Amino acid sequence: MNQVNRRITLASRPDGYPTAANFKLVEDEVPSPGPGQVLVRALYLSLDPYMRGRMSDAKSYAAPVPIGGVMEGGIVGRVVASENPKFKLGDHVEGRLGWQDFGLSDGRNIRTIDPKAGKLSLNLGVLGMPGLTAYFGLLDVCRVHAGDTVVVSAASGAVGQVVGQIAKIMDCKVIGIAGGKAKIDYITHELGFDVGIDYKFEDLDAALDKSCPDGVDAYFDNVGGKVADAVFRHLAYKARIAICGQMALYNVDTPEPGSRNLRFMLVSRAKMEGFIVSDFTDRWPMGLKRLARWVREGKIKYREDVVEGLENAPSAFLRLMRGENFGKLVIKIADE
Numbered sequence: 001m002n003q004v005n006r007r008i009t010l011a012s013r014p015d016g017y018p019t020a021a022n023f024k025l026v027e028d029e030v031p032s033p034g035p036g037q038v039l040v041r042a043l044y045l046s047l048d049p050y051m052r053g054r055m056s057d058a059k060s061y062a063a064p065v066p067i068g069g070v071m072e073g074g075i076v077g078r079v080v081a082s083e084n085p086k087f088k089l090g091d092h093v094e095g096r097l098g099w100q101d102f103g104l105s106d107g108r109n110i111r112t113i114d115p116k117a118g119k120l121s122l123n124l125g126v127l128g129m130p131g132l133t134a135y136f137g138l139l140d141v142c143r144v145h146a147g148d149t150v151v152v153s154a155a156s157g158a159v160g161q162v163v164g165q166i167a168k169i170m171d172c173k174v175i176g177i178a179g180g181k182a183k184i185d186y187i188t189h190e191l192g193f194d195v196g197i198d199y200k201f202e203d204l205d206a207a208l209d210k211s212c213p214d215g216v217d218a219y220f221d222n223v224g225g226k227v228a229d230a231v232f233r234h235l236a237y238k239a240r241i242a243i244c245g246q247m248a249l250y251n252v253d254t255p256e257p258g259s260r261n262l263r264f265m266l267v268s269r270a271k272m273e274g275f276i277v278s279d280f281t282d283r284w285p286m287g288l289k290r291l292a293r294w295v296r297e298g299k300i301k302y303r304e305d306v307v308e309g310l311e312n313a314p315s316a317f318l319r320l321m322r323g324e325n326f327g328k329l330v331i332k333i334a335d336e
């Protein structure tokens, strides 16, 4: 193949917030598939907060990207050459093939997707990893029931927007916490959340007192930090807390001392559980089926933040780290 494969690699490990200097764009020849392999042309790349963890070599649940290695990331793409009988030319697939134009797979880390089932990029958002995170975190970890008061932080983001909408489907009262008027207007007017709290401008304690007079039954925590501290002060009896992410801490080298919250958990007899979406891999097909039905029925809406061009992935990722994305952040790499 006579084309160039652009790859975004990790040039250095960040110290605090990542910068453009932590990434390097390199150009290679497009590889050819060996026996059992598939060559995939990436069309969309998903940018997600977990990638900040892969840039660091601190101990975590997954190995870091090595210096000089291609940045890890999920893509949706088209098979352009195949030596694997399970995949044929033109098939659309989703998988972790990294920040690059073309990726090779042995077929184990990609799955075929149906391009007629909806927009291809949704397989990286509401019908992909973030949607599944919302689904299992809310239903299995928070174990919500009709009538529960549910609070979700980073509420307009890829995970948060789905959390709030599933909670509404389950007949819960939903309070979304997000930064800025546009995001608050979106979750309340477009997505039907009952209340939106702008943590950048409002007094969180006063807003939570007003919106959760009987306390918070379930908290889906995407951010940690001061937002989580405030929600902990409003827990209801037997509250459940799902620790999904800690956006407020990812770029801080020395987090403020924690464990200030445990007294509130004691008083409310609350339960807190961390989870990773891959804990539920065996039930993903069932989760995806339900999410797809809700999207088809118009019960779950979605908002994407689409940036054109693989070369813009580093600057878009820096925007995500600063909380400047609005909806699921996706890079469009090539035309469908």
Ligand SMILES: NC(=O)c1ccc[n+]([C@@H]2O[C@H](COP(=O)([O-])OP(=O)(O)OC[C@H]3O[C@@H](n4cnc5c(N)ncnc54)[C@H](OP(=O)(O)O)[C@@H]3O)[C@@H](O)[C@H]2O)c1
Binding pocket: 048, 049, 050, 129, 130, 133, 154, 155, 156, 157, 158, 159, 160, 177, 178, 179, 180, 183, 222, 223, 225, 227, 243, 244, 245, 246, 247, 248, 249, 275, 276, 277, 278, 320, 321, 322, 323, 324, 325, 326, 327, 328, 329
């Ligand atoms: N456990 C799992 O398996 C799993 C899987 C996927 C994602 N996650 C986690 O889920 C969370 C949300 O991920 P996502 O993909 O849906 O991202 P996202 O919400 O689309 O984007 C991140 C959002 O976090 C908010 N934020 C950024 N810095 C913040 C800060 N210092 N304090 C408070 N909020 C801040 C920003 O929204 P505002 O403008 O509203 O502040 C930003 O838009 C992340 O923590 C991620 O790591 C976990």
